[in-house]
Amino acid sequence: MAREVIKVTAGLAGLAVGLSGCGGGDSARGADGPPRDGGTLRVVGSSDVEHLDTASVASVGAYGLSRTYARTLFGSRASNEFSETVPVQADVAARIPTRENGDISKDGRTYTVRLRKGVQWNTRPVRPVTAHDFVRGLQRLCNPASPSASKGYFTSTLKGMDDFCRGFGGVDAADPAAIARYQREHAVEGVEAKDDETLVFRLERPASDFLNLLALPSTAAAPQEYDRYVPDGRDFRQHTISDGPYQIAEYRPGLSYLLTRNPAWRPESDPLRERHVEKIQITLGQDSAEAVQRQLEQGSADLAWDQPVPTQDVSRLRDDPRFAIRDTPSNSPYLVFNTRSPNNGGALGDREVRRALEYAVDRSALIKIVGGPSVAEPLHTVIPPGNAGYAPADRYPTPGESGDPAKCRELLGKAKHPRLTLKFPYRTNSVHKLIAQSIAQNLAACGVKAELSPDTGGSFYSSTIGTPAKAQEGVWDIAAPGWTPDWYGNNGRSIIQPLFDGRTYGPNSTNYGGYDNFQVNGLIDSALTAPDPARAAGYWQLADQKIMEDAAIVPLLDRAHTIFRSDRVRGAVFLPTAASYDYTRLWLAG
Known part of the structure; x- marks a missing residue:
């Protein structure tokens, strides 16, 4: 998934559809007719995400959730055709860097990324997302309070990242002021905000998958307000800020999320997401996959949060258009x-x-x-x-x-x-x-x-x-x-x-x-x-x-992942790395 809007690599080309898949690509989405706005998407399931702070998200559930409120330089497009989800796409980046357009140096060690206009934080007043916010996001990967599981990708790739992280590890993990001060007073040699709209990355050596790394949720932009809190701490989780189509309006740990529309988001600034439902209600604490499935079939809920279709129901639902088996090549469990x-x-x-x-x-x-x-x-x-x-x-x-x-x-x-x-x-x-x-x-x-x-x-x-x-x-x-x-x-x-x-x-x-x-x-x-x-x-x-x-x-x-949607759900397209449909692109029937 690196380089330009790239071709599938040899390792993937042989996959085709390794396990039996049901449903088509975005053509299936088109068959549902034009999108309809409004309504509340009801998602039900078992466990809360381990980490809500984008710096340390590491689970498929957190990947799907963070996509609604946190944006990265690059990303992937949801689709029911697995191969269409593979290429790296521009998100907050204005374009894909290539050697041909001059954004990747001839030696493959310097990447220039230009930001698109119109991406904004839902702060008061609203303000633009800048290159400095992405620098802060990358620095936070190795914070001492909740370091990212992904930081090894970057310590082995970006110039100076390993030294920066080693020093950061000695900072008091319970002191947000000390954490913020370290970020202000120390720089990663290989990450530079040339100006508000331009980032320059310098690599230790060429990395053909570098754009894939910059598509990870953990590299999302981080607003300056995050410096007030211990990363992923209790206070942080009540004060997330959004530059995506939705915002977390209410979070009850272990119990529920309520996402509402982010008034600062503009559809023309976002090539990967849309926004149709008015609200997303996620209800947790329901450990029975059978109970969740009953709610979906009866129409009292729309999607499962972290429960695949119960095994005993797979054969019964085989021909149900609401049921699908989606490819997620994985080691699971x-x-x-x-x-x-x-x-x-x-x-x-x-x-x-x-x-x-x-x-x-x-x-x-x-x-x-x-x-x-x-x-x-x-x-x-x-x-x-x-x-x-x-x-x-x-x-x-x-x-x-x-x-x-x-x-x-x-x-x-x-x-x-x-x-x-x-x-x-x-x-x-x-x-x-x-x-x-x-x-x-x-x-x-x-x-x-x-x-x-x-x-x-x-x-x-x-x-x-x-x-x-x-x-x-x-x-x-x-x-x-x-x-x-x-x-x-x-x-x-x-x-x-x-x-x-x-x-x-x-x-x-x-x-x-x-x-x-x-x-x-x-x-x-x-x-x-x-x-x-x-x-x-x-x-x-x-x-x-x-x-x-x-x-x-x-x-x-x-x-593979078995998934079911209620009668109301339309336009459902799948994100393999999140093992879910993209909440930002589906809509609800009247």
């Missing part, structure tokens, strides 16, 4: 080992123990749980099909994808850990409880006891598995998170680097298990400095092989 856990004598730090547990899982049972082979396929690599660096492999094969408990027990015995007790927190929304129970049964067949515990309130990522101190205390041993790439196309670094670069391990890191292998770190560096995407893909593939050799995780499923 996967089983991660806490390699830092002191439990069981530090057994999960032993590669041979982890290799034994690779044989435990019955993927065929998991496929049934999520909806069958039209929804998911077994996955045995870190990188899923349709992503840069993917190559089919199965280092730990089992008969019929159903696990091999005898092999698991044999290898645990050889590793001198025949009996393990593993703490296993799980998410409560969707089918995650059923997945955890299935895996626990598989482990029991290996002689391993899994102690299941529900993790509610949106704390699974932000607190339980995303906090190194809890990992090192042994609060958890195994978990089943999911990973949807931050972008598609030229996206090798969007999987391997955030999940397995040992140098990025720390608060809010997505390297949940604390995996650290100097060979993998070196392959990451080689991929990032490769002269072209094809060469980079080779290094990502080698890193994948090494990670699986070390059994850092157990890949489980490459899973």
Whole structure:
């Protein structure tokens, strides 16, 4: 997704439609007739987002929500044709930088980005979004209070970003004045606001995916008012400011959001979003996917927030025009080992123990749980099909994808850990409880006891598995998170680097298990400095092989997203990285 309004890369071109998809592209949207304005979109679901501050958003739910109120230099266009969502598009940037138009230097290390006019904050009085706001947004990626999981993308790319972040880490995380002062008094060498409407980026080395990085929600512009609050803190979450079509009018943590129209937004300034519904009401705390589905079918709600269609309803809804299976090539879920856990004598730090547990899982049972082979396929690599660096492999094969408990027990015995007790927190929304129970049964067949515990309130990522101190205390041993790439196309670094670069391990890191292998770190560096995407893909593939050799995780499923909309919803177009329809482009029937 880098370079100009680009072509799909070789890694994606072979995808086509990897899993069975329903519905067409924007032509399906056109079939709904001209958009109608007004009404309240009612969205219902389970858990709050882990982070509301754009600097630290890291989940598909937060991606979909932040798109309504926070804009980036570049972005992607929602579509029901997967390939149409891949190319980088201009958002606040006036155009896509290329060598041909002079906005990328001949050596590929300097990017000039010019801002479009008419993008405004909903402040009083209204004021323009400037290049300085984007500089502030990038600086906030490595704030000490809630650092971004994406910061590794930039410390390895932008000149001076690593030094800036190292210094920032020493600032008092509870003092917003000290945080703001550090930002004012220190600059990132590679990020410059030449004037209010021009940004200049200087890279350590050419990066063919740099525009993809600038499309991440975490790089959104940040107004000067954000300097008043601890990043992503309680006060911050009550004072978000918008430059998108909607604004957060009311936020009740863990309970609800009310989004209303942003009066400062102008449609002619926004090439990616529209605005049709009057309000968006998001109601949380509904953990039952079945209850959510009933509301959608009965018309008391319009979209699910974080619940796919219940498995038992997939076949019944197959021919319902309100139902769709949308492509989201992903590693979702996967089983991660806490390699830092002191439990069981530090057994999960032993590669041979982890290799034994690779044989435990019955993927065929998991496929049934999520909806069958039209929804998911077994996955045995870190990188899923349709992503840069993917190559089919199965280092730990089992008969019929159903696990091999005898092999698991044999290898645990050889590793001198025949009996393990593993703490296993799980998410409560969707089918995650059923997945955890299935895996626990598989482990029991290996002689391993899994102690299941529900993790509610949106704390699974932000607190339980995303906090190194809890990992090192042994609060958890195994978990089943999911990973949807931050972008598609030229996206090798969007999987391997955030999940397995040992140098990025720390608060809010997505390297949940604390995996650290100097060979993998070196392959990451080689991929990032490769002269072209094809060469980079080779290094990502080698890193994948090494990670699986070390059994850092157990890949489980490459899973599509099942989605349903109420009778009222029209013009629904999909955002794969948000696993949702674009709230800004749909409308409601009268």
